[in-house]
Amino acid sequence: MDAAAERRFREFVSARSPALMRLAYLLTGGDQHAAEDLLQAALTQTVAKWRTVESPEAYVRQVMYRQQVSWWRLARTRRETAMAEPPETAGPDATAGADLKIVVRRALARLTAKQRAVLVLRYFEDLPESEVAAVLGCSVGNVRSTAHRSLARLRELAPELSRLEEPGAPATILGEVQT
Amino acid sequence: MTIDELVRRTMREWAGEAHTPEDLAARVLAGRRRRRVRRAGAALAGAVAAAVAVAAVAVATPVLTGPERGSDRSAATADPTTRAGTTEVRARPGSSPPDGLIAAGRVAVYAYYVWRQKGDDPGNGVTRTWYLYDPAEDAYDKTPWATLDVAPGGRQAAVVEAYPASRVGLLTVETGEIRWVEVGQAVGAVRWSPDGTRLLATTYRRDPDGGYESPLEERRPARTGFALIDPAAGTSHRVALEPAADERNTRSDLDWSRDGTLVREHGSRFDTPYRFYDLDGKQVAAPPDESVAGSLEAGLSPSGELLAVHPRAAGPVETARPVETPPTAVPTSAEEQAVAAVRDLRTGEVTTYTPVSGYHIEQLLTWADDGHLVAWACEYAGGRKVCEGGEFRNRLVLLGADGREAIPLSGYREHSQRSGSWEPLFTPR
CATH class of the missing domain: 1.10.1740 (Rna Polymerase Sigma Factor; Chain: A)
Known part of the structure; x- marks a missing residue:
């Protein structure tokens, strides 16, 4: 050089x-x-x-x-546990905006690296599925299923998110991801 | 708000908390130059690494006298409080690194670190992130310290800031209060004396985790000596002690002898595990209870009657006997594969740890009490394949010295030799 x-x-x-x-x-x-x-x-x-x-x-x-x-x-299992902050059960006020974002952070930190990568590409980089697939070197179907599983896992880790599914919210998570 | 809006907003805010290092380009370019210079010495370095790997494998296993009934599985899932003076077993078999206290008998893991290779080249050195146990939360908290040691009992820790910090902090774990003691030279490691009244700080002229500056054969020892610190008085006293000429590692930390009267360093030969120095830095003979050729890391049991040894270096204690040349064929019997044993110094009887409770015992780390050891173990597979997932996928177990039972203390590390793995620090409870 x-x-x-x-x-x-x-x-x-x-x-x-x-x-x-x-x-x-x-x-x-x-x-x-x-x-x-x-x-x-x-x-x-x-x-x-x-x-x-x-x-x-x-x-x-x-x-x-x-x-x-x-x-x-x-190292998939290790990545899932090697987080900066230990998960905690959210308190009663977890649905307040700021608290909910903290809950989401903790849940994101507990996803596998691939699950997190797909969500980052979709939501932070705003890339369509075809481009996400190109970046990761996998199929569109794989991106779609990973995104679905990632959001499902996010809800498992942060049950507070279920409150978002009230009337007016999208009918299914999958529908959101496939747009 | 929908979940994707929430995720989007969370990510944007969260990403804003990232701190951008100012010297990234310099780091990358410097690493590139170093690699180019180092290529000439790479073959030699590779040979040394291979030798070290063989030694590490060779040094691993005895089997022996099982755990007493007190440490059964039900005890392993005890309540999350810590009580002073307790010897109860605290296990976190589902988590790696642990998400709550691990302890057994006289020892506890009050801290652990996660290491990461700097960049993509092992020669760039490592960073360590230390986690310290907070009894109030029964959890380990991430710390900003470059290194630390926890005092017996777990209530106080000695902490050191990033290299080249030349002071040692005395941290009260409960309150977070820190008192500093100046050492006057960069500190790379710190160790509490066995009685918790003094500190031994190893001093360095280069960052001991900073990687290699030059080809192997040109390296200068990084260690300059040690400092003795009196925490009560807040004073320190430095002593020069460079490592032996054949020391190739950048890190060569000093530790206390068993009784806390001498300073010891790891020897570079299997038959001389340690070299000893008085507190003025003058080399002295090994104390009788430490002249244990062929012994493994755990060493002597608290009573001094049992010794952790390699099963094929099981001669009399006084006679340093070289380890047998490793067989050229792949060992396939459980006996051949065994790398850890315990010798009863009273009778000479050796208990070799062939698989115990389905675990291949790899490394005897410390004695939990006179009947139990803490060890790294992998999931025994048998045949040519010693362990499921390889020998580097391992977990902490509590092993009965009689070799009858082993119970898990932690979850599995996916690969102990890869960046991101963790290492426990054992401290008397």
């Missing part, structure tokens, strides 16, 4: 690392250390291909998603 390429890499990291860090943070369930590791590992892969990568940001994102999912494959 010559000096000019190195400068461009530094500029890229400086400009894009806050956004990339936010993504890494969500993917790791709010674990700052793990998020830094994830992003650093992805940047290391990126710098190795710096000359040939057309869109570095898209490449880093894809590496992080796939890395996270492959780590999950290797």
